[in-house]
Every structure is written in C-alpha cells, then in structure tokens.
Amino acid sequence: MIAFFFCLAVFIGCLFFVVMAVLRSHLTKLVNETEFALVFIATGIVETLGSYVVGIVTNAIYARTIEIYPGIIFFILAIIGIIPLAING
Amino acid sequence: MFLSYHKNKKYYINEKKVNVIYKARKKMELANTSIVKSDQNNSSHQQRQILFRWWIVLPIVVVSMTTATTDPILLNDLMIRRYQTEYGLINTSSPSSETACSDEDVQNNSQIVELSIKVQKSVSRLNIIMAGVGALPAVLTYIIVGANSDRIGRKPLLILPCIGRIIRFSILLALVELNLSDVWLIISNVIDGLFGSNSVLLLGAIAYITDCTTDKERSRAMLLEEAAVALTRIFPLLGIGFWLQKHGYTLPVAINLGINIAALIYIFILQPESRGENNRKIFYFIKQLKQIRLSPIRGTYQVFLIKRPRNDQQSIILLTLTQIMLFIILFGFVSIHPLYLYGKPLCFNALDLAILTSAQFSLMIFISIILSLWQTRFTNSLLLPLIGILLYIIHLVFFGLAHTVWFLYLGKIKIIEWIFQ
Numbered sequence: 262m263i264a265f266f267f268c269l270a271v272f273i274g275c276l277f278f279v280v281m282a283v284l285r286s287h288l289t290k291l292v293n294e295t296e297f298a299l300v301f302i303a304t305g306i307v308e309t310l311g312s313y314v315v316g317i318v319t320n321a322i323y324a325r326t327i328e329i330y331p332g333i334i335f336f337i338l339a340i341i342g343i344i345p346l347a348i349n350g
Numbered sequence: 351m352f353l354s355y356h357k358n359k360k361y362y363i364n365e366k367k368v369n370v371i372y373k374a375r376k377k378m379e380l381a382n383t384s385i386v387k388s389d390q391n392n393s394s395h396q397q398r399q400i401l402f403r404w405w406i407v408l409p410i411v412v413v414s415m416t417t418a419t420t421d422p423i424l425l426n427d428l429m430i431r432r433y434q435t436e437y438g439l440i441n442t443s444s445p446s447s448e449t450a451c452s453d454e455d456v457q458n459n460s461q462i463v464e465l466s467i468k469v470q471k472s473v474s475r476l477n478i479i480m481a482g483v484g485a486l487p488a489v490l491t492y493i494i495v496g497a498n499s500d501r502i503g504r505k506p507l508l509i510l511p512c513i514g515r516i517i518r519f520s521i522l523l524a525l526v527e528l529n530l531s532d533v534w535l536i537i538s539n540v541i542d543g544l545f546g547s548n549s550v551l552l553l554g555a556i557a558y559i560t561d562c563t564t565d566k567e568r569s570r571a572m573l574l575e576e577a578a579v580a581l582t583r584i585f586p587l588l589g590i591g592f593w594l595q596k597h598g599y600t601l602p603v604a605i606n607l608g609i610n611i612a613a614l615i616y617i618f619i620l621q622p623e624s625r626g627e628n629n630r631k632i633f634y635f636i637k638q639l640k641q642i643r644l645s646p647i648r649g650t651y652q653v654f655l656i657k658r659p660r661n662d663q664q665s666i667i668l669l670t671l672t673q674i675m676l677f678i679i680l681f682g683f684v685s686i687h688p689l690y691l692y693g694k695p696l697c698f699n700a701l702d703l704a705i706l707t708s709a710q711f712s713l714m715i716f717i718s719i720i721l722s723l724w725q726t727r728f729t730n731s732l733l734l735p736l737i738g739i740l741l742y743i744i745h746l747v748f749f750g751l752a753h754t755v756w757f758l759y760l761g762k763i764k765i766i767e768w769i770f771q
Contacts, residue, residue, distance in 0.1 A: 277745075278714050279721060280738035281676065282576040286569040287732070288669050289560050291662045292653065297560045298499035300666065301553055302492070302650040304673040309492040309549040311677045313485030316685035317478045323686050324474040327467060331690060335750030338682045342743040345675040348668050349736050 404562040404571050408578050411555045413613040415582040417606050418548040420590045426688045427700050433469045480539045488543030497646040502638045503626040507554025512614040514545020519607035526599045561624035577718035583711040591704025
C-alpha cells in the first residue's frame with residue numbers, strides 16, 4: 262500500500278515535467294523563426310517572477326496557516342491546477 | 351425613399367461581399383506567407399542543424415540546473431540551522447542533521463515544538479524578504495535581455511547568469527566562512543536576479559535548441575533536455591543530502607562556485623552561437639550587450655496579437671496560459687515543500703528530501719527517454735499534458751493530506767527502504 266502510494270506520487274511528479282516539454286514544443290511549432298524567444302518570454306516572466314512572488318505568497322500562507330493545518334497551501338495549489346486542466350481540456 | 355433604402359442596402363450587401371472576399375484573400379495570402387516562412391524556417395533549421403548540434407548547450411543546462419536544484423535545499427538547511435542555533439535548538443558544534451525535530455524524545459515537548467514553529471516562521475519570513483527584493487531585478491533583466499535575444503544572439507543569455515552565479519556563490523562562501531548576517535543572503539539574491547538567474551539561462555538554452563532543431567525533432571530534443579534537467583535533480587541532490595548529514599556548507603557552496611566558473615569558460619571557448627556572428631572574443635560579448643534596446647520589448651506581447659492561419663493565435667494564447675498556471679503551481683510547491691517536510695511531525699532532513707526528489711526524477715528520466723524514442727502522435731498530442739496536469743493535482747492533494755494520513759509517517763521510513771531494495 263505504502264509502496265503503491267509513493268510509486269503513484271513519484272509517477273505523477275515525473276509526468277508534470279514531461280508536460281512542460283510537450284507544451285513548449287507545441288508552442289514553437291506555432292510561431293515564426295524570429296519569434297522563438299519572444300513567445301517564451303510571457304511564460305518566462307511568470308517563471309522569473311513566479312519563483313519570487315509565488316514563493317512570497319506560499320510562504321506567507323504557510324506561515325499563517327501552519328498552526329491551523331500546514332497542508333492547506335497544497336490544497337490551494339491543487340485548486341489553481343484546475344484552471345490549466347480546464348484550458349487544456 | 352424606398353429605392354434609396356434598397357440601393358443603400360444593395361450597396362451595403364455588395365460592400366459586405368467585397369469585404370468577405372478581401373478577408374478571405376488576405377487569409378489565403380497570410381496562409382501562403384506562413385507556408386513559405388515555414389519552408390524557409392525548416393531549410394534554415396536544417397542548415398543550422400548541420401553546423402551545430404542542439405546538445406552542445408546541454409552541459410550549460412546541467413550546470414545551471416545543478417545549481418538551481420541544490421541552491422534551495424542548501425539555503426533552506428543553512429537558514430534553518432542558523433535560526434535553530436539562534437533559538438537554542440541545536441548546539442553550534444553539532445552537525446546540521448542533529449536537529450530537535452529528529453529527536454523522538456522531544457517530540458512531545460511543547461517548548462521545543464513552539465521553538466520549532468518559531469524557526470519555521472523565521473525562515474519563512476526571510477524567504478519572503480529574499481524573494482521580494484530579488485523579484486524586480488530578475489524580471490526586468492529577463493524582459494530586457496530576453497526580448498533582445500533574437501537580435502543579440504543566445505550566448506549573452508548563457509553568459510550573464512553564470513557571472514551572476516559566480517558573484518552569488520562568492521558572497522555565500524564568505525557568509526558561511528565568516529558567519530555574516532542575513533543581509534548578505536539578500537544581497538546575493540539581488541545580484542543573482544540582476545544577472546538574470548536561471549530563467550534567462552534556460553530561455554537562452556531553449557531558444558538555442560529551437561534554433562538547431564527541425565519541427566519534427568523538437569519534441570524529442572525538448573524531452574531529452576528535460577531528462578538532462580531531471581538528471582541534475584538526482585545526483586547533486588543525493589550528494590548534498592548525504593553531505594549535509596555530517597558536514598558543513600563550505601564544500602557545496604565552493605562546488606557550485608567552481609562549476610559556474612567552468613560553465614563560463616565552456617561558453618566562451620566551446621559554445622558556438624546559433625544566431626548571429628560566431629565570435630568567441632570577450633569584447634564581442636560586451637559589444638552584443640551594448641546592442642540591447644528597449645524597443646523589442648513590445649514584441650513580447652505583440653507576438654500574441656498577430657493574426658495567424660488556422661486557430662494558431664488562439665492556441666498560442668491558451669498554451670501560454672496553461673504554462674503560466676503550471677509554473678505558478680510548480681513554484682508554489684517547490685518553495686514550500688522542503689520547509690513543510692522539514693517541519694513537525696514529518697521531520698524530513700536534507701537526505702530524506704533528496705531521496706524523495708531523486709526517486710521522482712529517476713522515473714521522469716526513464717519516461718522521457720521512452721517517450722523520446724517512441725515518436726508517435728501521443729508525444730505530439732495534447733492528451734499527455736492533460737493526463738499529467740490531472741495527476742499532478744492528485745499529487746498535491748496527497749501532499750496536503752500528509753500531516754494527517756498515518757501511512758505517510760510510515761512511508762517516510764518505508765520509501766527509503768523501498769528505493770534501496
């Protein structure tokens with residue numbers, strides 16, 4: 262049961278990074294040669310800003326909710342995950 | 351009046367017809383231009399592919415990601431240890447793994463639990479400050495340098511972050527050795543951001559791979575690049591996990607400094623330029639930087655506004671939105687999960703964390719290689735991302751339940767045994 266649980270968790274995580282590669286590859290096929298870098302900038306801004314701002318927000322939420330229930334932040338992230346799922350769907 | 355109305359109506363209908371024909375013709379011209387451009391792109395890609403191999407950039411990606419992967423764990427451990435020492439939870443002479451958290455006898459001691467929460471809160475606050483001051487320079491550099499990437503070439507995007515990292519790790523080395531204040535942690539973060547950090551380097555690397563591959567090869571190249579990135583999340587993580595069990599921070603910081611110096615030398619000497627003149631001289635790099643202008647920034651949003659054949663414009667916007675949301679989730683998870691797992695009652699240490707992450711990425715490499723060899727419609731379809739996102743949501747829910755689900759407490763021990771079996 263435990264092995265199965267972790268096997269599942271590990272499998273899920275690995276697929277996430279494959280998703281990023283496939284999406285990126287799709288994106289480059291839709292633009293011209295001179296737009297390769299430009300099209301990644303929008304995601305890159307979020308990537309750069311995200312590593313800081315999202316870090317601030319998640320740490321702030323975690324610091325506030327640690328005494329109530331520390332796992333709340335993961336549920337919030339899971340809810341946000343529904344948006345790309347809906348877009349992709 | 352009726353006649354006039356009728357004439358006007360007729361005129362209006364004719365005008366409408368002309369407009370429709372004009373639009374259709376425009377669309378056809380646009381599609382033809384696009385096909386021509388696509389053909390030109392493919393032929394120039396093929397030419398570039400002969401000159402350069404996309405994998406030449408991989409060592410730089412590996413170095414950058416090694417630094418990016420070990421950096422949060424190293425810093426998290428360092429910050430926790432500094433605050434634990436400050437609050438009297440550990441003795442300064444003890445190794446970092448001997449935290450109050452790992453001692454079962456004190457698990458129920460309310461004072462230690464309280465101090466442990468204080469440590470977590472302090473680290474969390476420092477993380478917020480570091481992220482706050484680092485965000486603005488990082489984003490500005492990313493936008494300015496990234497938007498100019500198609501003009502100045504890919505190499506400046508690889509060189510700048512390496513310089514930033516060299517300065518950052520020099521500061522961190524001084525901080526560890528001389529026990530400097532937290533301000534230096536913040537300064538090192540600002541400098542890293544000013545030089546573009548990991549994001550600018552990855553943008554340069556991805557653009558480089560795109561330059562050197564054809565449409566057919568790209569998915570495979572991107573998957574293998576992700577596999578290389580994943581590789582950096584295994585050995586360096588395990589290495590740092592084992593090292594921090596018994597030793598200090600000087601060696602890991604020095605290694606990070608060393609590999610970034612090596613990467614800088616590699617870029618200058620061996621890395622060819624995939625866009626523009628292939629000049630290896632240092633002054634040429636400075637000359638390229640001088641060519642940076644603010645005007646190309648407009649292109650970063652205009653790329654989404656250009657009308658394209660089929661539903662390409664809509665697809666570009668939706669794919670970008672999907673990626674943005676996924677990055678938000680990923681960064682949220684990455685920034686909080688080490689602290690969460692370190693906390694009570696899970697009480698992970700650097701090694702536990704490294705093993706858990708390594709197991710995840712080992713499987714990712716395996717799957718990436720399989721998918722890159724198995725070039726079918728599945729790897730090029732959007733079904734794979736859909737499944738991946740859905741499963742990742744479930745993964746997050748599991749993490750959220752970790753504090754209450756009893757088998758995760760067992761799992762923490764069992765996973766280590768299971769991996770080594």
